[in-house]
Amino acid sequence: MASEAINSVPPPEFLSIPSKPSAPISYVFFPAINPQPSLKEHLIVFVNGLGLPASSWLPSIQILHGSIKSCPAILTYDRYGQGLTTARDPLDTQKALGHDFIDVANDLHEIITTIATSRLGLHESDLEEEKLHLLLIGASIGAPIVRLYVQHHPGKAAGIILLDSNICVDYSVVWPDPDAPGFDPESVISDDCTLEQYRVERAKLSKMFDLKVKNPEGLDRSNSAVLLPDADAPKLVGVDGKGPELTVVGHDPETFTEMSFMMMGTPKSLSERLTNP
Amino acid sequence: MNDRYWAKYNEGLTRLTSEDKCDGVVIAKGCGHFIQKDNPSFVATEVAKLMEKLRW
Numbered sequence: 001m002a003s004e005a006i007n008s009v010p011p012p013e014f015l016s017i018p019s020k021p022s023a024p025i026s027y028v029f030f031p032a033i034n035p036q037p038s039l040k041e042h043l044i045v046f047v048n049g050l051g052l053p054a055s056s057w058l059p060s061i062q063i064l065h066g067s068i069k070s071c072p073a074i075l076t077y078d079r080y081g082q083g084l085t086t087a088r089d090p091l092d093t094q095k096a097l098g099h100d101f102i103d104v105a106n107d108l109h110e111i112i113t114t115i116a117t118s119r120l121g122l123h124e125s126d127l128e129e130e131k132l133h134l135l136l137i138g139a140s141i142g143a144p145i146v147r148l149y150v151q152h153h154p155g156k157a158a159g160i161i162l163l164d165s166n167i168c169v170d171y172s173v174v175w176p177d178p179d180a181p182g183f184d185p186e187s188v189i190s191d192d193c194t195l196e197q198y199r200v201e202r203a204k205l206s207k208m209f210d211l212k213v214k215n216p217e218g219l220d221r222s223n224s225a226v227l228l229p230d231a232d233a234p235k236l237v238g239v240d241g242k243g244p245e246l247t248v249v250g251h252d253p254e255t256f257t258e259m260s261f262m263m264m265g266t267p268k269s270l271s272e273r274l275t276n277p
Numbered sequence: 278m279n280d281r282y283w284a285k286y287n288e289g290l291t292r293l294t295s296e297d298k299c300d301g302v303v304i305a306k307g308c309g310h311f312i313q314k315d316n317p318s319f320v321a322t323e324v325a326k327l328m329e330k331l332r333w
Contacts, residue, residue, distance in 0.1 A: 167283055
């Protein structure tokens with residue numbers, strides 16, 4: 001059965017959520033393989049970042065399915081304006097800056113509820129009674145989205161994996177302002193970077209990644225530092241009122257430094273000194 | 278200011294749950310920021326490991 005699953009990838013489908021019935025969301029539902037008898041329903045949900053759509057999870061899911069005998073149902077989906085979801089978030093016409101992380105976390109709740117009732121045979125009341133246990137995987141800004149979802153919906157997450165979480169802060173905060181009083185040029189100058197170069201690189205990264213910068217899907221990140229000011233708080237509450245099993249994954253600092261240099265020309269010393277630590 | 282570099286931030290994230298529910302930061306060897314793209318096997322392995330912890 002596992003080998004069949006490797007060969008057959010379910011086609012993307014569309015669902016609509018109760019609060020935004022006119023805006024269909026693309027998703028892929030991978031049914032459970034040899035499900036183990038359990039009093040609870042299990043669902044694995046992958047939450048993408050900004051840079052990669054839902055389809056980016058497929059290789060991982062295929063490898064997972066090929067490596068284990070039994071696997072719960074899996075859900076991937078594209079947010080509004082991303083990947084196969086061409087609909088824009090209806091809130092974008094109502095909110096000046098467009099939809100934010102909280103709106104996306106609310107959508108995620110409605111998506112999970114819709115899938116639980118339509119594909120897992122649960123009733124909405126079952127969800128209140130903690131009959132659905134989730135394993136949530138968030139990459140990049142998917143990580144803060146997962147955190148906000150779990151904060152607002154305690155009692156559902158059994159496990160969480162955060163893959164190189166977005167740090168919800170401006171590069172221009174992490175990289176010191178060369179015009180600020182007390183700035184020490186020695187903290188940025190290296191064999192591969194002059195002060196002038198530093199100014200250029202800092203402006204470039206800030207223009208690409210700062211929280212107020214617009215992105216193609218129209219997700220407003222400008223309040224994310226306010227929504228999640230701390231890495232270690234608030235504490236997450238999972239099933240049975242306990243903390244969920246948590247895996248925190250970080251990028252390989254050497255690879256990140258190399259890739260930032262290759263793709264954006266960021267001097268390696270700056271990634272090493274300012275971004276990675 | 279300047280106390281939220283990436284590795285330090287990830288360390289902070291490990292404290293979001295009870296102490297016995299997180300084993301510390303795992304570095305995805307050879308991966309940049311896009312981990313599922315750079316090493317899908319790594320992601321599959323981490324999911325399988327967590328499922329085992331959950332006895333799923």
